[in-house]
Amino acid sequence: WIELNDNDVSGEPTACRVCGGPVRRCLDLGRQPVSNAFLLPEQIADEAFFRLEVGICTRCTLVQQLDVVAHERMFRPDYPYRSSTSARLRRHFADVARTLHTTELTGPDDLVVEVGSNDGIMLRTLSDAGVRHLGVDPCVGAGDTAAQGGVRIRIDYFNERSAAEIRRTDGPAKVIFSANTISHIADLGSVFGGVDALLTADGVFVFEDRYLADIIAHTTFDQIYDEHVYLLAVRSVSEVAAVFGFELIDAQRLGVHGGSMRYTVARAGARPRTARVDQLIGEERALGLGDPATFAGFGARLDVIGKDLVALLTELRSAGMRVAGYGATSKSATVTNYCGIGTDLVPVIYDTTPEKQGRLTPGAHIPVESAARFTDPYPDYALLFAWNHAEEIIEREREFRDRGGRWILYVPDVHLL
Ligand code: TYD
Numbered sequence: 001w002i003e004l005n006d007n008d009v010s011g012e013p014t015a016c017r018v019c020g021g022p023v024r025r026c027l028d029l030g031r032q033p034v035s036n037a038f039l040l041p042e043q044i045a046d047e048a049f050f051r052l053e054v055g056i057c058t059r060c061t062l063v064q065q066l067d068v069v070a071h072e073r074m075f076r077p078d079y080p081y082r083s084s085t086s087a088r089l090r091r092h093f094a095d096v097a098r099t100l101h102t103t104e105l106t107g108p109d110d111l112v113v114e115v116g117s118n119d120g121i122m123l124r125t126l127s128d129a130g131v132r133h134l135g136v137d138p139c140v141g142a143g144d145t146a147a148q149g150g151v152r153i154r155i156d157y158f159n160e161r162s163a164a165e166i167r168r169t170d171g172p173a174k175v176i177f178s179a180n181t182i183s184h185i186a187d188l189g190s191v192f193g194g195v196d197a198l199l200t201a202d203g204v205f206v207f208e209d210r211y212l213a214d215i216i217a218h219t220t221f222d223q224i225y226d227e228h229v230y231l232l233a234v235r236s237v238s239e240v241a242a243v244f245g246f247e248l249i250d251a252q253r254l255g256v257h258g259g260s261m262r263y264t265v266a267r268a269g270a271r272p273r274t275a276r277v278d279q280l281i282g283e284e285r286a287l288g289l290g291d292p293a294t295f296a297g298f299g300a301r302l303d304v305i306g307k308d309l310v311a312l313l314t315e316l317r318s319a320g321m322r323v324a325g326y327g328a329t330s331k332s333a334t335v336t337n338y339c340g341i342g343t344d345l346v347p348v349i350y351d352t353t354p355e356k357q358g359r360l361t362p363g364a365h366i367p368v369e370s371a372a373r374f375t376d377p378y379p380d381y382a383l384l385f386a387w388n389h390a391e392e393i394i395e396r397e398r399e400f401r402d403r404g405g406r407w408i409l410y411v412p413d414v415h416l417l
């Protein structure tokens with residue numbers, strides 16, 4: 001295997017990737033693989049690992065990984081994640097598209113550019129409505145699916161270079177949208193540089209991401225993995241935007257992915273700032289989100305979850321119970337590798353994504369099989385790694401419980417459903 005960093009920064013403060021302020025180390029999730037690098041057996045020997053550690057900038061409060069995995073290793077042409085596997089997400093992004101269409105993309109020729117458009121889950125709706133659009137995503141497989149759905153795609157990373165080219169060929173964008181991608185990009189200067197090159201004078205940069213306050217409140221430590229270089233919050237996004245000459249003008253809480261936030265950013269002074277922004281920043285201060293001590297409590301809670309989960313799985317397996325995982329999520333990489341859960345405790349994970357099936361999960365090397373095989377025969381217990389889709393999955397697989405099966409959930413604590 002390959003070690004991606006020999007990151008020994010013990011005791012040494014590192015500098016914030018955005019403001020240069022001192023970063024306090026607050027969480028160590030150990031040796032972790034690239035979370036979406038599902039493997040063929042012959043690839044095990046070359047598997048790459050890195051040390052997953054999180055710190056907080058004591059100046060701008062940006063929560064960030066101390067060392068990051070290179071983009072090219074994470075977002076490869078065969079990147080297997082597909083947004084459209086979830087019906088709830090399909091509804092969510094159709095709503096996003098309709099809202100952008102009625103509030104911002106009101107001119108006949110307005111252009112929208114999406115950063116990290118994946119399989120076209122959001123742009124599909126705007127394309128159908130005849131809106132000028134372009135999706136930018138480095139992952140060919142997902143991009144092909146988007147293109148088949150009628151979405152215009154540029155296979156590329158979004159940065160100053162690609163943004164300037166898009167401006168030359170397509171003109172400025174009224175809206176730049178992104179979901180669950182901005183936190184993946186370590187060089188936020190390149191993101192805002194790209195936005196600066198491409199956005200109209202009065203346009204908006206709207207992005208959604210998992211919300212730090214929800215991660216802390218529900219101890220969803222599995223939201224921390226290689227791709228989530230930043231765990232964003234209203235205060236930190238507001239600070240980051242200001243560093244690059246922009247302003248956070250609105251923020252709105254969302255239920256998806258276990259709790260997210262939609263940030264609306266404009267050029268500084270271009271649009272009025274809603275009262276909601278300062279209200280949320282006040283709430284975050286009351287929660288201690290900018291305080292390194294908050295993470296000590298979080299770390300202690302996640303250790304309890306990890307121990308409880310391993311104890312339960314060990315007990316079930318020694319009682320001869322059949323246990324399976326459900327949802328080969330990126331999140332499951334953190335859980336299995338942090339807790340040391342391998343095939344002895346969870347012999348298989350079922351998942352609907354064809355690109356993941358027939359492969360082994362990163363680090364833990366648990367085989368992924370088609371979700372269609374979940375029924376044949378049902379396990380006694382199913383560990384729900386895709387807990388953010390719990391409602392949808394438990395409803396679809398209701399026969400599992402009808403026949404006496406039980407779901408195991410591990411957030412906000414280990415419990416059975
Ligand atoms: P998700 O939780 O959205 O993402 P992440 O990788 O960011 O943690 O991933 C959901 C995974 O679960 C994905 O691999 C598809 C799978 N899945 C199912 O197998 N069945 C389902 O009904 C749904 C909604 C998802």
Ligand code: ZN
Nearest residue numbers: 016019057060
């Ligand atoms: Zn900072």
